Amino acid sequence: MNAPTGSAVDADFLRRWLGTATESIEREADHLTELDSPIGDADHGGNMRRGFRAARTAVEQEPPDTPGAVLVAVGRQLISTVGGASGPLYGTLLRRAGKSLGDEPTVTAAQLRDALRAGVDGVAQLGGAVPEDKTMLDALLPAIDALSGALDAGGSLAEVLAAAAQAAEDGAKATIPLRARKGRASYLGDRSIGHQDPGATSSALLIAALAQTAQEAA
């Protein structure tokens, strides 16, 4: 079975995604830091901005020519420039996902889903978080499930990524009532309740950027 039309993802697609994601992070950086203030240390926006700027510059200077290589390059830059909890976690997410795509010049939506799932498994393994711990996983896991579901229903790339983006955004919002059990917010105990997790929010932004890239290509 072939991938549906318009569903092929190549290096160029992911490079465009990187541009869109970086712009979105730039736009939302202050908001991410704001979210990281009451239940964290007020640096998440700055961390993400620093990492994505570096990643975009690196990818522009030496554009990788496979989708896997783009993700690996972005992941490596995040690890080397972000620091904090989010640097290794997002870095692992993207490096694992990139590695799982191998050397193929174009990959299908299903391959992308499998790669993202591998990446998210890496995040769970590294950070030891489970659903409802009030972390980025609470946006990432529902996103992949939604992507998977939409794919099984035969959606186009733009459609399946739009579904993923919606689920990620819902997942981020759903962290508000949760009591944090991982990361800095966990130090607050019950006082972490009532705030949206910054990492889940940035995850939703990154997946929304995927959806937007697909939509602009469609």
Place this chain on the structure above:
Amino acid sequence: MNAPTGSAVDADFLRRWLGTATESIEREADHLTELDSPIGDADHGGNMRRGFRAARTAVEQEPPDTPGAVLVAVGRQLISTVGGASGPLYGTLLRRAGKSLGDEPTVTAAQLRDALRAGVDGVAQLGGAVPEDKTMLDALLPAIDALSGALDAGGSLAEVLAAAAQAAEDGAKATIPLRARKGRASYLGDRSIGHQDPGATSSALLIAALAQTAQEAA
């Protein structure tokens, strides 16, 4: 020529003055500190309160039996407990005044005037300030001049001290437009203009306490 009736000042009079002055300082301490904030270091109220509390305790514990001895005792306590600029200056004022009264059990208003003038000369000598430098002298000097004038006009003790108190208060208010040339306020240059001098204000309080003591005795 004898002193007019009711004009005799004895140790008891000055001990009552000390009580009244201490109460007045307690009441006005925060205000004095407030005045010392924009053009000083926000301690004048605390300084005066600490000194007068100590002086009152010392005088209560070992009541001196001449007016001169009361003033010397108060002056010594101020020197030993106040610190800052006001401690040595007020201490010198009262010690000099007290010494100039000698051992007499009662003194006249004229003797009191001369004693105060000696004390104020001591302040001028020690601190090197001249009129309009925006210091306590700007309340003390007019007060003594007014006391002297009222005395020459044949006023009672209560009357001459009331005149002195009024002049001291006017003198303190008149420091507002002055540019400070001594003490901490001088560091501010033109920015010292527009604020009332804390030391002139406390001087006015001390002289008002003298007037009140005489009035209550009359």
Place this chain on the structure above:
Amino acid sequence: MRMLINVPETVVADALRGMSVTYPDLTVDVEHRVVMRKGVPYEGKVALVSGGGSGHEPLHGGFVGRGMLTAACPGEVFTSPVPDQMLRAAAAVDSGAGVLFVVKNYTGDVLNFDMAAELAEDEGVQVAKVLVNDDVAVTDSLYTAGRRGTGATLFVEKIAGAAAEEGAPLDRVAAIAHQVNEMSRTFGVALSAVTTPAKGGPTFDLPDGELELGIGIHGEPGRERRGMMTSGEIADFAVDAVVDDLRPDGPVLLLVNGMGATPLLELYGFAAEVHRVLAQRQVPVARSLVGNYVTSLDMAGASVTICQVDEELLRLWDAPVATPALRWGC
């Protein structure tokens, strides 16, 4: 924004430039963000490398020097450094005797140092790690990221550093570091929130006259907010917290640490109260250190750390140290 900075983006680099011109005994690699003792590696000596987010100065860069850290890796403000830094530091300071990573227990620090350790071992550097987690305000359970590393870091770095200076092998230096951490407890209190350069305003809202009990060093709010307490009441609360948790049965090292903006005058007064409570709890104080050592930018407040010591740890504590922030015996 009451900050003495150029722009938020260059705060850490600017500070490293300043350290580099201020401390002739240190080598400061401003570009790669590594602060090193001059003349490393020292033949046959175990090296200590620590690091963490900036904003806690003098920790860690101010503790680099004879008898303490060999290198420090400062991250962005309140953001743990990246593995590249620790890797570069480890490669530069390893004499062949191995490197001890001193890691404060925060998710970011742990993950980044772990990555660095893997990479360093790939490059043939023998790495041991000690996790510092002394903050009793955080329950160490499945429901949190575990106790935070705060004041005890100073004890671990000083005492393990002294052991390394004496020539102890890596496993011994690591064992001592673990022991110091095991025997240490901290409790902190904030009287004001912190302002980070990036945010430019307070990270949380703490009304005048209230305080946060059980704070960390990253401007996070504590577990509980209370109306103002006296210095004596705060000492009661903090000392009870650490003593009840550690239950020391011998002499302790005491660190009364300022969070940054609390005047030394107040800190000394607080230290007097802490001593009073320790005496009441019959905990003898062998050595005592008062000052701003593990700070949180411009936060007002203080923390109390105790570390129970045996003769050996006390001897290592007293051993000479020559760093910008801690110096004695030489």
Place this chain on the structure above:
Amino acid sequence: MRMLINVPETVVADALRGMSVTYPDLTVDVEHRVVMRKGVPYEGKVALVSGGGSGHEPLHGGFVGRGMLTAACPGEVFTSPVPDQMLRAAAAVDSGAGVLFVVKNYTGDVLNFDMAAELAEDEGVQVAKVLVNDDVAVTDSLYTAGRRGTGATLFVEKIAGAAAEEGAPLDRVAAIAHQVNEMSRTFGVALSAVTTPAKGGPTFDLPDGELELGIGIHGEPGRERRGMMTSGEIADFAVDAVVDDLRPDGPVLLLVNGMGATPLLELYGFAAEVHRVLAQRQVPVARSLVGNYVTSLDMAGASVTICQVDEELLRLWDAPVATPALRWGC
């Protein structure tokens, strides 16, 4: 009121109790408010006694010890001490070789130390005085109380203290102290007002985003208020002020001093800018000290002090010192 205190009235006594349990090398007379080096008087050695209002810690009590002050007399917060304290200190530390009073130029300090000197001489103690007045923000003229004593106090106490430690006679120690003061200049900047325990709120109103240029260390406003400047611009302004006034033609000691609440991270960055400007002005920096040494409670800001040194002063600066706040060489 974000203060870690019991009640405003006991702040100084509480701090002295804290110093007394923290520093085994000091004798702290809490009742009479004198901090002394243990084991004084030292036979044949000139003693150095300083003091001033509290709120500037570690100045002066933190500078008592080998190679620096012999005793310090802390007054109430921002209030010079009373003559009784200096008299008691002088009597206790005089070995017969005489006592140097180190006095910062404030009306209160000058008057109280003068009274103490008179009384001490009556008791047969030989007293010399040095007036420290390094603050170029104040015009030294008939129209002011004269330049304030600020950062240079540290240089005077350290260098004259080293001379005394070497056994120099009183007139020589005093001459060196005068020379250090003559060769020193300071300029300070505040980014926030100060809160005194007695007042419980800021002593003046400094809106966020503005700064005071030419401040002292008592929470007084400066001579001029400006909109926010970068660390580099402030360094330009402060260094120009001290260099234009001193016009050094040789190497200087540099003190980049924090006023209390400015994080060390920022102070290091500021130090880098100060070094940049000094290099541009072709002033070589022989030694450099960065930290919170002459503070103003919880004021945010910094001051820059330079002191031109010849070989002798530099040698005395490098000589061993062992005090709570300054320690090297021993």
